[in-house]
Amino acid sequence: xxxxxxxxxxxxxxxxxxxxxxxxxxxxxxxxxxxxxxxxxxxxxxxxxxxxxxxxxxxxxxxxxxxxxxxxxxxxxxxxxxxxxxxxxxxxxxxxxxxxxxxxxxxxxxxxxxxxxxxxxxxxxxxxxxxxxxxxxxxxxxxxxxxxxxxxxxxxxxxxxxxxxxxxxxxxxxxxxxxxxxxxxxxxxxxxxxxxxxxxxxxxxxxxxxxxxxxxxxxxxxxxxxxxxxxxxxxxxxxxxxxxxxxxxxxxxxxxxxxxxxxxxxxxxxxxxxxxxxxxxxxxxxxxxxxxxxxxxxxxxxxxxxxxxxxxxxxxxxxxxxxxxxxxxxxxxxxxxxxxxxxxxxxxxx
Numbered sequence: 114x115x116x117x118x119x120x121x122x123x124x125x126x127x128x129x130x131x132x133x134x135x136x137x138x139x140x141x142x143x144x145x146x147x148x149x150x151x152x153x154x155x156x157x158x159x160x161x162x163x164x165x166x167x168x169x170x171x172x173x174x175x176x177x178x179x180x181x182x183x184x185x186x187x188x189x190x191x192x193x194x195x196x197x198x199x200x201x202x203x204x205x206x207x208x209x210x211x212x213x214x215x216x217x218x219x220x221x222x223x224x225x226x227x228x229x230x231x232x233x234x235x236x237x238x239x240x241x242x243x244x245x246x247x248x249x250x251x252x253x254x255x256x257x258x259x260x261x262x263x264x265x266x267x268x269x270x271x272x273x274x275x276x277x278x279x280x281x282x283x284x285x286x287x288x289x290x291x292x293x294x295x296x297x298x299x300x301x302x303x304x305x306x307x308x309x310x311x312x313x314x315x316x317x318x319x320x321x322x323x324x325x326x327x328x329x330x331x332x333x334x335x336x337x338x339x340x341x342x343x344x345x346x347x348x349x350x351x352x353x354x355x356x357x358x359x360x361x362x363x364x365x366x367x368x369x370x371x372x373x374x375x376x377x378x379x380x381x382x383x384x385x386x387x388x389x390x391x392x393x394x395x396x397x398x399x400x401x402x403x404x405x406x407x408x409x410x411x412x413x414x415x416x417x418x419x420x421x422x423x424x425x426x427x428x429x430x431x432x433x434x435x436x437x438x439x440x441x442x443x444x445x446x447x448x449x450x451x452x453x454x455x456x457x458x459x460x461x462x463x
Contacts, residue, residue, distance in 0.1 A: 128428060136363065139360040156354050162329070162359075163176060192252055229259070263399075292401075312332055385449060385450075402439050405436040
């Protein structure tokens with residue numbers, strides 16, 4: 114296992130890239146961070162992170178928030194009114210995991226069918242036609258990389274096509290970019306080149322970028338100013354938050370460059386698992402998420418999670434017949450070998 118993990122050496126944790134620990138450089142920044150009260154005069158380190166992240170994402174302004182879920186929620190609250198509609202791909206994280214947004218905002222999230230996380234453009238165009246819904250569509254939302262689609266990355270041409278359909282009708286486009294830097298690494302473009310296709314964008318700092326917590330919402334200055342006001346209403350204003358923002362500064366300026374390593378590890382894991390025989394099938398990842406189809410093993414995902422955990426491999430179920438494995442900077446080739454060996458043993462016992 115790579116150094117600086119702070120993780121148990123007897124466990125290979127493939128549950129998520131959220132388990133990443135801060136780097137030594139992050140701890141050093143945290144120790145030296147200038148601090149203030151972000152609810153009063155402002156925390157200078159938090160403001161530095163907001164300015165830096167906005168620049169990296171090519172946006173006018175940024176806002177540091179506790180989580181990417183809150184960033185997406187604020188993007189809705191700042192741009193969509195109650196009883197208005199948001200169009201997303203049907204398996205989007207905002208639809209299936211962040212449904213609380215509909216409760217808090219009074220908006221309606223409508224999922225459109227898609228392939229590999231990319232919504233069907235014909236379906237989108239039909240949904241945007243006058244009279245297609247009694248509700249006014251006030252936002253179109255995208256996700257890249259796409260969690261439920263196994264870390265698939267939206268092509269820039271697809272994003273541009275979605276934006277064109279929305280913008281010609283005066284509808285803003287939001288990007289759930291929790292793993293935006295992973296998408297940029299796969300496409301070999303800058304994060305700003307992806308974010309240029311949308312009005313507002315969220316970015317999680319605590320996944321592959323390895324910060325301990327936090328997210329950024331970036332976009333037009335007026336929208337971010339409104340989001341800052343709404344953040345206070347939601348209880349999201351934090352005091353000497355520069356301690357966490359300092360780790361976020363390291364995350365956005367230094368950690369994106371190494372994400373291709375996680376993608377290569379995911380491909381190694383996928384390729385190795387696919388050598389175990391036809392009963393078990395691993396997806397071919399673009400980024401750092403591998404999905405395992407267990408249908409042919411005759412055992413459900415709960416059984417596999419338990420047996421693998423007993424062997425020191427932590428995974429997460431994705432429905433009854435699938436597992437999700439996520440690589441990150443604490444997973445190296447030796448960890449892949451251990452995981453594959455555990456899968457081989459469990460498969461033989463199935």
